[in-house]
Amino acid sequence: MACRGKQWLWIALAVVLLAAGASQCVFLLRHPYFRKYAAQNGISLREAREVWGKPDRDAEQILGLIVEAGEENWQKVADLATRKDLHNEVGTYYYNLANAMLGRLPDRLMDYYQPFERGLFLPVGPSSTPFKIACAGDVWFQLGYMPLAERDAMLGLLFSPEHNGSRYLRRLAEANLVTGEYEAAAKYLRMLLNGSQEDRQWARSRFPENWSPQYQLRIAEKRNLMPQFDLVHGMDQTPIILRILLSANQTNRLALDYLLCYDLLTKDIDAFVGDFDPGLTRSQLYEEAMLIFLAAKGGMSAENLAHYHISEACFQRFNRFVTIYKRDGGSGRNLTAEFGKSYWYYYYYAVKNETK
Numbered sequence: 001m002a003c004r005g006k007q008w009l010w011i012a013l014a015v016v017l018l019a020a021g022a023s024q025c026v027f028l029l030r031h032p033y034f035r036k037y038a039a040q041n042g043i044s045l046r047e048a049r050e051v052w053g054k055p056d057r058d059a060e061q062i063l064g065l066i067v068e069a070g071e072e073n074w075q076k077v078a079d080l081a082t083r084k085d086l087h088n089e090v091g092t093y094y095y096n097l098a099n100a101m102l103g104r105l106p107d108r109l110m111d112y113y114q115p116f117e118r119g120l121f122l123p124v125g126p127s128s129t130p131f132k133i134a135c136a137g138d139v140w141f142q143l144g145y146m147p148l149a150e151r152d153a154m155l156g157l158l159f160s161p162e163h164n165g166s167r168y169l170r171r172l173a174e175a176n177l178v179t180g181e182y183e184a185a186a187k188y189l190r191m192l193l194n195g196s197q198e199d200r201q202w203a204r205s206r207f208p209e210n211w212s213p214q215y216q217l218r219i220a221e222k223r224n225l226m227p228q229f230d231l232v233h234g235m236d237q238t239p240i241i242l243r244i245l246l247s248a249n250q251t252n253r254l255a256l257d258y259l260l261c262y263d264l265l266t267k268d269i270d271a272f273v274g275d276f277d278p279g280l281t282r283s284q285l286y287e288e289a290m291l292i293f294l295a296a297k298g299g300m301s302a303e304n305l306a307h308y309h310i311s312e313a314c315f316q317r318f319n320r321f322v323t324i325y326k327r328d329g330g331s332g333r334n335l336t337a338e339f340g341k342s343y344w345y346y347y348y349y350a351v352k353n354e355t356k
Contacts, residue, residue, distance in 0.1 A: 031055050033064035039196070040070070042164035051161045058086055065094035069138055070167055074101040085113050090135055092119035096261075097139050105257045106283035109264075110341045116265050116352050120258060121238055124152060130159030137171060143255050144225025145241060150175040166192060166199045173206060178222040182208060225252050238262060239271065256281060267347055269293050278308050287311065288343040291318045318344065 034055045038048035055063070061080060068076045077098035081091060092113055099108040113119075122128070122136040137152025153171040157163060169188045176185035185206070192203035204210060211219070227248045242259040245252055263272035264285065273293050276286060290308045294300050295318075305315060321344050324334055332349050339345045 031060050033060050033067050036067045037063040040067070040165050040167035041160045041162070042166070042195075043161050047161060058084070058088075061086065062088065062090055065091060066135060069094050069097065070170075072101075074098045078102060081112070087113045089115050089118050089122065090132060093122055093135065093139070096120055097142065100254055100257055101142065103253070105261060106281075106285040109261055109285055110343060110346060114265055114346070114350070116350070117238070117262055120262055120265065124155070130155075134159060134168070139258075141171065141175065143242070143258065144222055144245060144249075144252065146175045146179050146226065148241075166195055166202075169195075170199075170202065173203070177206060177208075178219055178226070180223075225249055225255075239275075243275070250280075253281070260286065264289055264343060264346075267350075269296075269347075282309055284311075284314060285343055287314045288318070289347075291315065292344065292347060295322070317342075321345075 034048065034052075035045060038045055041048070043051070052059070061083060064080050065077055068080060075098075077094055081095035081098065085091070092115060095112050096105060096109070096119055099105045121139060122132045124133050124136050128136075133152060134156030135152075137149040137156070140146075140152065141149035150172060153168045153175065157165060157168040157172070160168065169192050173185045173188035173192065176182070176188070189203040189206055192199045195203075205212070205215065225245065225248070227244050239259060239262060242255050242262065245255040246259065249255075259275050260272060260281070263269075263275055269289060269292055272289055276290070278286075287308065287310045290310060291314070294304055294308075304310075317339075321335065321339050321342070325332070325348070328334055330348070332345070335345060
């Protein structure tokens with residue numbers, strides 16, 4: 001009887017272990033990005049749950065955006081973001097970055113929740129969360145401004161649960177490779193050589209003597225985006241940095257669209273007009289913004305409409321918007337359905353939540 005009792009005990013234990021294993025498998029299948037993000041931070045799943053809690057579907061989507069952006073899978077980032085508009089700053093930040101990398105930032109800007117300029121640049125300051133700070137450098141790296149890309153990667157490393165993580169070490173290594181600080185880059189690459197097989201493979205390919213022609217081109221392209229002189233700036237001088245990036249390389253389309261969209265999301269139409277060159281870029285978003293300016297300045301001439309490439313269709317839609325706006329005393333109640341995704345609607349009705 002004692003023997004049979006032990007048998008049942010072992011069977012029960014096996015069932016428990018199988019159930020636990022099945023539960024773990026289900027968790028990994030449902031939340032693969034949670035696992036990848038934990039690995040990038042150098043911690044186990046158990047530790048990750050203690051730090052971030054058990055993920056839900058929305059959190060999994062946010063972590064997916066971060067993981068795919070780190071691998072520069074921009075179409076995957078865009079597709080993942082549009083599964084559900086989470087009305088979340090980090091979600092919008094990666095939605096905008098993906099569309100910018102795909103060359104369509106202004107064309108898709110108004111299709112998604114936009115928390116003013118925080119959807120383009122996540123704030124880094126005393127009130128910022130470590131999670132957002134760890135993400136903030138991604139856009140600066142793509143824009144070609146390495147000081148802030150490196151700063152935010154260092155802060156991400158500092159705030160990570162174990163002060164570790166391949167995500168941040170890779171960014172630090174690559175930022176220093178772009179700036180030509182090879183000794184600093186080698187330090188981070190050697191640290192990655194102690195990591196996973198994937199990290200070791202990545203690090204080996206980044207030592208200058210091992211560069212492929214494709215990677216040499218990548219580094220050269222990033223260097224061409226960099227300013228030619230050092231810049232001392234405050235935390236709130238984003239437009240100045242973007243203008244300096246453009247002065248260094250007028251073909252930096254990413255910096256141009258980010259600057260113009262920054263002007264528009266902050267509703268600074270005068271700055272937008274100063275930064276906008278109709279010979280360099282076109283978008284319906286920019287047409288809509290110019291119509292607000294021209295209407296306010298009495299500049300609705302055929303010459304101006306042609307100069308700013310404003311289409312007849314856009315001009316007629318604007319007239320209809322203004323007609324309804326005036327008829328309803330500016331209430332906007334009859335504008336949402338037809339114009340809710342226009343810049344005109346954003347300009348007149350979007351209200352900034354200063355508590356976020």
